[in-house]
Amino acid sequence: DIRSFVPPNNCLDGKTILVTGAGDGIGRVAALTYARYGATVLLLGRTSSKLEYVYDEIESFGGKQPAMLPMNLEGATYAEMQQLEGLIHKEVGQLDGILHNAGMLGQLTPLEMYDVDTFAQVMKVNFTATFMLTQALLPLLKDAANGSIVFTSSTVGTHPRAFWGAYALSKQAVEGMSDIFTQETQNTTNLRFNCVNPGGTRTNMRAHAYPGENPMSLKTPEDIMAGYVCLMSNESIGVRGQVVELQPKD
Numbered sequence: 072d073i074r075s076f077v078p079p080n081n082c083l084d085g086k087t088i089l090v091t092g093a094g095d096g097i098g099r100v101a102a103l104t105y106a107r108y109g110a111t112v113l114l115l116g117r118t119s120s121k122l123e124y125v126y127d128e129i130e131s132f133g134g135k136q137p138a139m140l141p142m143n144l145e146g147a148t149y150a151e152m153q154q155l156e157g158l159i160h161k162e163v164g165q166l167d168g169i170l171h172n173a174g175m176l177g178q179l180t181p182l183e184m185y186d187v188d189t190f191a192q193v194m195k196v197n198f199t200a201t202f203m204l205t206q207a208l209l210p211l212l213k214d215a216a217n218g219s220i221v222f223t224s225s226t227v228g229t230h231p232r233a234f235w236g237a238y239a240l241s242k243q244a245v246e247g248m249s250d251i252f253t254q255e256t257q258n259t260t261n262l263r264f265n266c267v268n269p270g271g272t273r274t275n276m277r278a279h280a281y282p283g284e285n286p287m288s289l290k291t292p293e294d295i296m297a298g299y300v301c302l303m304s305n306e307s308i309g310v311r312g313q314v315v316e317l318q319p320k321d
């Protein structure tokens with residue numbers, strides 16, 4: 072069971088893992104955790120100062136030297152993502168996993184009222200940029216012995232819910248993309264594609280979505296890391312096309 076997995080020490084040794092949205096929330100903790108288990112972590116995010124802080128934390132506990140990749144997924148072009156592929160190829164030489172974690176909430180409002188520019192922005196960051204980055208980095212990932220791509224969904228990505236608008240639709244599209252990639256690659260490569268649903272977790276995004284909730288009632292990102300590590304480690308070889316729920320349904 073992925074939720075109760077106890078990651079063996081150094082189970083990510085020798086792996087290079089890119090984490091998007093690595094400066095804050097769940098992505099920050101995932102980046103630190105992957106480094107603790109021996110991975111070289113590539114920190115992608117839009118706020119350089121936050122990435123620098125995570126970089127320093129990894130250095131301070133003696134993790135492998137990470138790399139910072141500042142990128143705003145909202146405006147990022149495919150050419151920039153291909154340049155990134157070239158840079159990783161040249162400077163690091165390998166890529167074993169991507170945690171697509173960056174995301175934005177957008178508005179919580181009926182579709183009838185949803186601001187169309189915000190709609191496009193949420194779809195770009197949560198879905199389209201995720202697709203573009205995956206495609207651009209596929210040449211590197213296909214060379215990995217056991218590559219793992221982890222997308223981040225949400226309960227409203229599996230079951231659409233009123234007022235969740237572009238966020239729910241973007242996560243539905245992410246789940247569909249993971250399914251299609253799985254079908255298209257299962258006979259040709261060892262690469263595996265899965266989604267993770269973290270469940271309600273104590274972060275800024277959750278506080279914006281549920282302003283009346285007591286944050287102390289929620290799991291922290293640290294509490295749910297076993298699943299994130301498992302999906303990147305060789306322990307999950309053979310797990311494909313799943314939506315892995317890291318907490319019992321709320």
Ligand code: NDP
Binds near residue numbers: 225268275
């Ligand atoms: P946070 O808002 O705390 O963190 C989101 C991260 O994504 C930040 O590091 C942020 O960067 C980054 N990001 C946002 N927009 C962009 C962009 N345009 N380009 C690059 N990076 C960007 O959210 P969480 O940690 O809560 O969420 C992480 C993932 O988990 C998301 O995909 C979310 O949808 C999903 N999720 C979270 C749940 C929860 O309860 N927390 C529940 C279900 C799913 P910056 O800090 O610079 O703004």
